[in-house]
Amino acid sequence: MSAVTDPKELLEHLYWTAVRRALPSETLGAHLPAPPKGRTLVLGAGKAAGAMAYAFEAAWPADAPVSGLVVTRYGHTPPRPAGLAQRIGIIEAAHPVPDEASLDAAVRIHGLAEGLTEDDLVVCLISGGGSALLTLPVDGLTLADKQRINKELLESGADIREMNCVRKHLSRIKGGHLAAVCWPARVVTLAISDVPGDDVSVIASGPTVPDASTCSDALEILAKYAIAVPEAIRAALEEGTLETPKPSDERFQRNAVHMIATPDESLNAAAQEARRLGIETRMLSDEIEGESRDVGKVHAALARYAQRSNVGRSGPLLLLSGGETTVTVQPQPAGAVRGRGGRAGEFCMGLAHALQGARGIWALAADTDGIDGVEDNAGAFVTPDTLVRGAMASVKVSDHLERNDSYGYFSALGDLFVTGPTHTNVNDFRAILIC
Template identity: 75%
Template structure:
């Protein structure tokens, strides 16, 4: 990849931050990263299965990079609207279907059933390439015995609103599924299974990405029950009893059915943050990657970032200006209950981070920020994230907007939309999760 020209951070701070976001996203595009991880064609057939927000782009990249004379077929499911335009002259060999995210729907159920059916009857000579990326947990839904799709939808919705960490949510999802938590790889045995994954989770644990459909699962039914109890999420009595008896256990490390299953990470949050940092340094701005594994309540993470930025702006410590602070990971939003008749708040992790950040910055001079989800969608709205500037609070006050009120209603979208400070990219066709950048001049 050639390094793009970027805006002058001193005269165009917000366009400069958007440049860094675009560079981070570009680093995670499958066409740039997939080729180095591909094996040669097998003696038998090559089957492609997959799920995730990057699924459409990963399938196209594989079609472009796989030998034209080598057979290739399969099925991948991605989110509605996340199939990239097909390049001219690129023949389609992998079927791509769309389903709902973050709450599963009937299309995702149908795709999961078809994928499990395709995995039947494979031999030792066959190769299964699984294209896995964030969002696959919702897109690849096959409820455990005793659960209907409506049950999975409700449980998923309540998990999303609970403030549970991604690892906790996926622990539950694995044990309430017939395809996640290593079960897809088990279904493919005795074929070789090569999982090519784009990580969207703190720590890049392959068993957490899309709930690890091809990865042995060390968590237990008891762990899943603990999460459900911690967040007071109800499940049918017979399913609860099945968990208590350990009847919904996932394939564990050492399971012989997964002996020929391998995972390769083709893109990670750390790599994207490093690309953004390199671009900032090339523009003469010191760059500090705080972490690619940050978790916690979005608004609270925003406050922590604000405290650090204010220290730099006021005291040149612990970093010296000018500099940019970069971070990634996956924060959470706990949706607060509202009085009857109150309009539903609109907002995701990145927007709520920016609300908490703006509130804590208190109009600090010399600090600009951008936070966005690298898949281009912050929660369920049409924006990727939002921007914060030194005059954000002053403009909000002039418009009659209250940061505290919008935080109470989890309505970051409404706040930043009114200010014209939403970041809108459309689907990016990849997903390495949260991207945050604070420029301090």
Template identity: 70%
Template structure:
């Protein structure tokens, strides 16, 4: 074991334990995004009036608990936060609960999320200029905080959300639609809180760290328009009720824009980002004697195709020592997409998410390349809707899968990364991590 200065006691030897070393880097990246150690620097002083906490996201439970621990014990604090099912961390012993935490569904919203959104919007009513609203926002809030616009039902929102997820639309496109079909997203929650001051504390899970995209920006101004949302719906051939289409066409569902005075005194603080987590992982690799290179924290595109591009880079390093010298770790983040392929008659439904699909594309393009290992995982611990965070790729991945009768092309055809990597014991299963800075990818070239 090699000493590490990353906050964890030891790092596995990357040459003797490449898989364990990659998992170590992942856990370092996740630890950097946990709120308790980073949120405190951004907390305002208690106000003259009351302090109300509202929030939504996969990290909502840990953010609420961190705030309870960091907020002065003698200062009043109350509110409501919604997080994903089974994403409430164990409560530290002796920590009083001052913020209610409820659970709802992700990535397709459910009635619990709608009820939570209704309650949050109700809590925002009747505030004064002496009051403070602390909004805890993290990735996943778009699905967890669902309040359909006039003319839409929850069933409509569920259908539209699922079609967007399956279409291959980017996160910015999906959240543009979500904002304009909601009564709480796209700055509308901030409008409901006025005239109270709103301080948004957020963990970024989106390329570019734009607060207007994180959880569809419930407390920040929105520069997108109804026309933008309509164009996206038409591009991906997603049907909406005729009255709602008419409302988009007329501009009746426009969101508050940056010129709106309701945002004049509000603040937004990003205290955990994908880049910061990648930098923490890079530092851990260097502490173990392996040079690290961060490609980008903003990589988007079809997951399997992004995997092929990463494979080309790893092969170039392995064969020619360029553009990076061996040994090295190549890191990247962002949010890729998976376009769900239509199933053929009698074909089993595939299971998996972005990280697993990336790994299938990577493994296929690496073609058993010696001395290259990789890990791709979602930093929230859940790849799509499965119980794994992601998957590993090794030089013998294709051979071991073939020995079990698995054919990579078949699994790609039905988007079945889970079945492919589960058969060879190469899933990474962590359980919920209680944070979310999106995709984490690491390739080790020895």
């Protein structure tokens, strides 16, 4: 291959290669069940739910009746393909903190699932983000309570399994409760994984699969991160009355789960494309977790080592990784302006700070759903002159790390990576190019 002439363009090309591998229009049709004797009901939640609904409608037999409802994030419903009849309703709600529309969606979906028979089929379209988008609090917990608890979990540094364990035990629809309502109908879950290990019970807090976690686990997590719940809810957790349906529950015996897209598949698609272009590629892992800035620091060490090891070889080297890191929001002085940004940007700040302007190393970290946290960027680029250009723009990466302000830092450099919603979600994409 010829030398890389524009590293940023190459990294962006590999990102879109990974995203295309996870688009519902490319993958969902191969996993459809046969039409049942009775009704077919499609329910769903997640950032990819709108695109999944369209893919289902396009692939489902035109003469087979179907109805249903899915909920996705505001602005994440793709344009309806020309000529595609609308048989599944799509509504939008807030993410990552639920709102009234999230509650309304959950109430409506819960109601549609009631009264089914064993001849009926429920197809559930599940993707990341469904936990916030599908919110139906247990009795005694208000939407305001759920919003506060969710916000505190997001800022605590809790990992996705911990957050979703709490969410399941405070919900009447997550943690297998939706499938229990659908019984005795058969439930087929088509899922896009956004979690390390592709554990379907963690994706969107597993509304259609049994839950092995317990009320005691939820209490331990609440205590670990000092998150308060109403006293009546704490008592219900202690008594075990908010327990979720377990794997031995007979209501799950006829059900099935199909993973239609995973982080590993998307990273491998990017790796194959890089190798096709003649770039030596090393896959680190699709399950990397931890504090974003620290993961960035470790990746910097790996990149430096790989660069030293690559001396004397011809051509560039690419390191790929995925997973789901976390950001612990740093306490700020009273009245201070809070930083903006998500885990991809925080990773990039940690990486740039640790690289200290190392020559010949470029990187892109971005969320595959197109949104890093709650901002309008998917992530950010790191270049060999990131810190130098930061100094010229009067911004210091260490200052921005202190206030979790990756958006402000990379915006000042013109290095935000903005894609808009991608209509899928297989978690973090990280690519480091060493030339």
